[in-house]
Amino acid sequence: MNPIVYAVLFVLLAPVFGGLLAGIDRIASARMQSRVGPPLLQPFYDLGKLLQKDARQVNPLVEPLLLGHVGFMAATGAMLVGGVDLIFVAFVFALAALFLVLAAGTVNSPYSFTGAERELVVLLAAEPFFILMLAAICKVTDASSYQGVLSSAVMVAPKLPGVLLAFTFVATIKLRKSPFDISTSHHAHQELVSGLTSDMSGRLLAYVEMAHWYESAILASFVILFFNWSVPLGLLAFAVIYAAEVLVDNSTSRAKWQLVLRSTWAVTLLLAGGNVLALFLLK
Amino acid sequence: MKRTIIPFGPQHPVLPEPLVLDLILEDERVVDAVPTIGYIHRGLEMMVERVEYTEMGFVAERICGICSFMHGMGYCVSLEAIMNVEVPERARWLRIIWAEISRVQSHLLWLGLGADAFGFENLFMHCWRMREEILDIFEKTTGGRIIHSVNRIGGVKRDVSDAELAAIVVKLEELGKAFEKTANVFGKDPSIRHRLSGVGVLSADDARAVDAVGPMARASGVVMDTRLSGTYGYDQVDFEPVTETAGDCLARVVVRMREVQQSIGLVRQAVEKMPKGEGMPLENKPRGNPVGETYTRLEQPRGEVLYYVKANGTKNLERFRARTPTFANIPAMIKLVRGCDLADVPNIILTIDPCISCTER
């Protein structure tokens, strides 16, 4: 099939995937807290409600920047499955995240601004890992595109177990799960009052939510890269990783940003870096 | 260095109470905090001009929704002292039982809020789930979950049957066992230690210098517990005040967790020692109007509360003043917030167990 079709399918279906995932997440979290929890489709109802509401624009720049955020997130996914060079995808992924920081940073409110600063710290912690991960995958499979990796004769996961473990760790940041939800939080009870989204309302917040759904789908696609021989196996692995994240989310408190930065870099260096180094040495 | 001013409150989700702290930040470090209260000043003290002393107890109860029983009790105890009314023995024991149950309730509520402040939603739900069972006990015995309205000047309005009391003790002991597991999470979880251990340290000398009260002072190693003076029937139960020495946020959590178990033990003791039987006198009605003044001190869940009541022989009191524990702990809170990280501010503020509604009366 034409890669363009994959790209279009991603743009259309990723929000459905992300929304359903969020719905399952909310039910599972509620059950872990021995609550009944919302209906499965609650994230979609919430999004609909957000889109209906008035958006209070603190700065006219926020909306274009957030559109850039959601647009580049969708573009990252589309480029990923559309067969663009993986390293390039990693940079667009970082760029998409940067748009959110910019949007929050243009608002002259202390909560939003401090949230934006924390998000930058988080980007600093997470992005080096994603670049390292995609580079390692390209190296192992001798391919540079998504389709190339999928059709490669080498299965990635057995070669890069350390990187996969490190991915599980870093995904906590990207999925905005406790203990690493330091710049934003789904439950606003923290010192930053929902951090960088604190001054976004109505459809602006809906954009952030949409972008997060795309982000979840991109992370799922990354896991599929590790299990490149079988897409269902990759999705299953993502489900396992996500379940672990939800469990950790419900079993820890929030960490401070110093710990997040230190621990993420330690994990990136030790697990992922060590894994890549071992591959080179054992060759 | 860049200075930021973060307006913490009055509608801040971390504290469900309208306190404003203007936090002056240098990077992520708080260099100063300026408090403002008064968003919900209700003038309850002013209401003595209008409400007669017989009904003022209900107003006093509404000073706070968490320690409402103790506020009602404190008011009634003050008036009993002024009017020389002897409280029947069973009523006095019932007051102790309710007071200690409400301490358990308050600490569980606070532990939940504390967990929420450092982002541990699951623990929050568990604490509040346990608290719900205590609210059920209150609804069964007093008729109200939050506002109990059982205290009257000279006694209590409702009796609790001996069978019911025995059932309450069994229920509380079960709860105590279940609470052990939650306490284990608070004490052992590494992510909680990361957030609380060594954060907001108040030394014993500082605690004395800023006149901290209650668990705040006890966590710093200051032995102060108004119950020790043995008034209002506390001389007939055995207990040791809970103290910790570390003085940090974790110590304040631990003090409250140990006090939950202590209070459950006190309820058991009270039920064992109180006179048994149906139809015992519960209330000695006062006669006439009060003249005189008195100071009453009670150990509330949050610390020592002090009431000053002055009556001048009319049906309306001349002055009713409540110095709530939060009011006494605000200086300590401001002291601790200076110099901490922004991320630690919610934990520090919450570990004093702030109740701004109390403070503003």
Add this chain to the structure above:
Amino acid sequence: MDREAFLARVGEYHKEGRRLALINVTTLVPAAAPAHGAKPEAAATEASVGETAAPDQFEITWVFENDKDATLEKIREQVGPADIIPSISEFFGAAFLYENEIHELFGLNVEGINLDLQGQLYKTATKVPFSHAAVKARLEALAAKTAAAAEAKATTEAKA
């Protein structure tokens, strides 16, 4: 009030290791009209009541407590609205809250608070709600209301 003697006494309490429990102010207003007929009772726990008829005075009580034997020590002064009250915040760190409160709710002037909140502590609808004028106005309004009700009752009874 004797400023030097007062501060010396507070300093002594501070040295003894007492804590500040309360600074309380009572607005001494002669009751406008007893609402339901006052009947003074004999039993009084402390003797200071009865001499409260001094017009337009405030009664300030500083209460210090001791952790060890749970006793309360009090200093009581009567001041007028124009008097300047010395701050004790240099001895007791927690005094600043009470002193700001005294200033904002009672309109008294406290000198030398270590953290003066400049009238920002409370945001009350009535400024200085416990000043003599405010308390008197409220009591008189209440008395007028009671009198009106009694009159209405009397007229209906007369009709019947």
Add this chain to the structure above:
Amino acid sequence: MANPLRLPMVPRALRNLVSRPATRRYPYEIRPRFEGARGTIEFDVETCNYCMLCMRRCPAAAITVVREDRIWSIEHLTCIGCNVCVEVCNKNSLSMAKESKPVHTHAEVGPQGQRPGHEEWHGPDPAIAAAAKAAAAAT
């Protein structure tokens, strides 16, 4: 430093995942209140003698009694449910219901401009009541 991988909450979270939730689906499933719980004040217009004691003792000034017109009214939203009026009533005309009335969400205004939560009863005219009593005694 505690072991960073030993999370004591994990087993409990997993156990909760497979056990029944502790919460109720509130509007669909309502827990009945306990016996003796304080809810809404109920008034019996037949027995009241309009002595106004409840009005005088009400700390929230929620009750208004107009003796000459035989009107007894209560503002349910002002009522604090302290039970004092029930205790002081000599005629046992007042009682405390176990359940609370649902909270008013709309600012409905009654026919006489009453606030939401206002409820009032008009007792029989004393002359008519006396006549009815005499008639009942006669039969």
